[in-house]
Amino acid sequence: MTKSRLLLIILLATLAIGCNDARKSGMKEIDDWAEGMAASRFDAYGYPCNQNIALKEFYEWYMANDLEETCMNNVGDPFVGSPFHQSCSKLEVDVLRYFGDLYDMDQDNLWGIVTNSGTDGNNHGLYFGYKYLEQKTGKKPVMYVSDEAHYSNMRLADVQNIDLRLIKSDAMGRMIPEEFEKALDTSRPCLLVYAMGSTFKGAIDDQDAINAVLDRYPDVAVYRHIDAALFGGYLPFTQYKDLVDWKRHPFNSIAVSGHKFFGMDEPCGVFLCTREVYDNQGTFDIAYLNQDMRMINCSRSTVAPLKFWWLIHKVGTEQWKKEAEAMLECTQYLKAELDRIGYPCWVNEYSNTIFFKRPSAEIVTRHSLAQSYDEKFGGELAHIVVMQHITHERIDRLVSDISAEMQNE
Numbered sequence: 562m563t564k565s566r567l568l569l570i571i572l573l574a575t576l577a578i579g580c581n582d583a584r585k586s587g588m589k590e591i592d593d594w595a596e597g598m599a600a601s602r603f604d605a606y607g608y609p610c611n612q613n614i615a616l617k618e619f620y621e622w623y624m625a626n627d628l629e630e631t632c633m634n635n636v637g638d639p640f641v642g643s644p645f646h647q648s649c650s651k652l653e654v655d656v657l658r659y660f661g662d663l664y665d666m667d668q669d670n671l672w673g674i675v676t677n678s679g680t681d682g683n684n685h686g687l688y689f690g691y692k693y694l695e696q697k698t699g700k701k702p703v704m705y706v707s708d709e710a711h712y713s714n715m716r717l718a719d720v721q722n723i724d725l726r727l728i729k730s731d732a733m734g735r736m737i738p739e740e741f742e743k744a745l746d747t748s749r750p751c752l753l754v755y756a757m758g759s760t761f762k763g764a765i766d767d768q769d770a771i772n773a774v775l776d777r778y779p780d781v782a783v784y785r786h787i788d789a790a791l792f793g794g795y796l797p798f799t800q801y802k803d804l805v806d807w808k809r810h811p812f813n814s815i816a817v818s819g820h821k822f823f824g825m826d827e828p829c830g831v832f833l834c835t836r837e838v839y840d841n842q843g844t845f846d847i848a849y850l851n852q853d854m855r856m857i858n859c860s861r862s863t864v865a866p867l868k869f870w871w872l873i874h875k876v877g878t879e880q881w882k883k884e885a886e887a888m889l890e891c892t893q894y895l896k897a898e899l900d901r902i903g904y905p906c907w908v909n910e911y912s913n914t915i916f917f918k919r920p921s922a923e924i925v926t927r928h929s930l931a932q933s934y935d936e937k938f939g940g941e942l943a944h945i946v947v948m949q950h951i952t953h954e955r956i957d958r959l960v961s962d963i964s965a966e967m968q969n970e
């Protein structure tokens with residue numbers, strides 16, 4: 562469509578709805594909702610979403626190419642190429658290779674997909690892990706995960722009917738290696754999920770300590786999946802990158818969310834595994850797709866890989882390094898400020914999540930804090946996940962709210 566025709570249509574549409582505000586559709590309910598969304602987006606403190614999103618130009622480019630009028634679908638294995646023409650497999654593979662480098666994986670020993678979410682990535686990790694171990698040993702694996710890990714792991718074990726052993730974690734939320742050893746069934750393969758980090762306290766399981774346990778049982782076949790939905794985003798850009806370095810801490814698969822650190826505007830993620838894992842799955846030859854469909858989903862988004870690709874090129878490694886450092890600096894700042902006013906708070910090493918004594922319901926709502934309960938820390942707790950949009954200024958506002966409330970107690 563030519564530019565002048567587009568302008569004419571916009572003009573006519575504007576006249577037709579009798580207003581000249583491009584933000585208004587003329588449908589009140591949905592317009593009111595949109596207004597509220599934009600106004601409140603920076604108030605979200607309790608959930609790990611980066612609200613500094615750099616996709617405006619992407620959407621302009623997308624519309625300028627009429628892609629909003631095209632039904633696209635990355636069905637199939639991106640490394641083979643989608644059987645459906647309206648797809649972007651090659652660009653998806655570029656995204657996966659970028660993440661392969663982030664985690665220092667071998668590019669010739671890599672498989673993966675852009676997923677719907679961190680949960681979708683975990684679903685593939687557990688499914689692939691289970692099938693891999695079963696294929697290698699002929700036995701049914703047992704899954705181990707800490708009791709502070711994200712609930713998706715427990716849910717997915719239930720969905721996939723996997724025998725699950727929940728391992729007790731220490732007060733700060735890390736799996737206790739001795740408890741893992743006690744729970745380990747040495748007669749069956751071990752499907753191990755590392756929490757990186759835990760949902761509420763932002764704890765990272767100690768891979769070295771847990772691996773030391775496994776070293777004592779060399780006959781137990783092991784598959785390691787890392788649930789790195791949030792931390793797998795920023796850690797590779799920090800001095801702690803070895804924690805998610807495949808060569809230093811070998812893993813079989815890893816899942817990360819796109820809508821947490823990376824500034825995607827809707828749920829999506831990345832799942833990566835080694836070729837060896839991929840090669841030890843059952844085949845699923847699907848005639849109408851002319852492909853071996855080893856992944857769980859049939860249809861997958863074309864837009865998510867496009868947006869990832871765009872962000873990798875428009876934001877990219879250097880900027881993400883700066884953002885990751887700023888996030889950890891702001892986390893330390895929030896900790897120092899809460900300490901300064903004498904407010905009970907805790908933070909794990911490497912973490913951008915601070916948990917503290919729960920303030921009043923009013924403050925919890927105003928700053929959209931997430932809540933939990935733990936006797937070991939005096940009962941009612943709240944947390945803040947310090948993402949890119951949580952600046953010193955916003956931290957000051959929160960701390961002064963809490964401080965004012967302390968004066969009134």
Ligand SMILES: *Cc1c(COP(=O)(O)O)cnc(C)c1O
Binds near residue numbers: 757758788790829
């Ligand atoms: C957020 C999160 C999940 C869930 O990811 P979604 O993308 O919301 O499905 C799983 N594990 C961890 C550690 C998380 O932080």
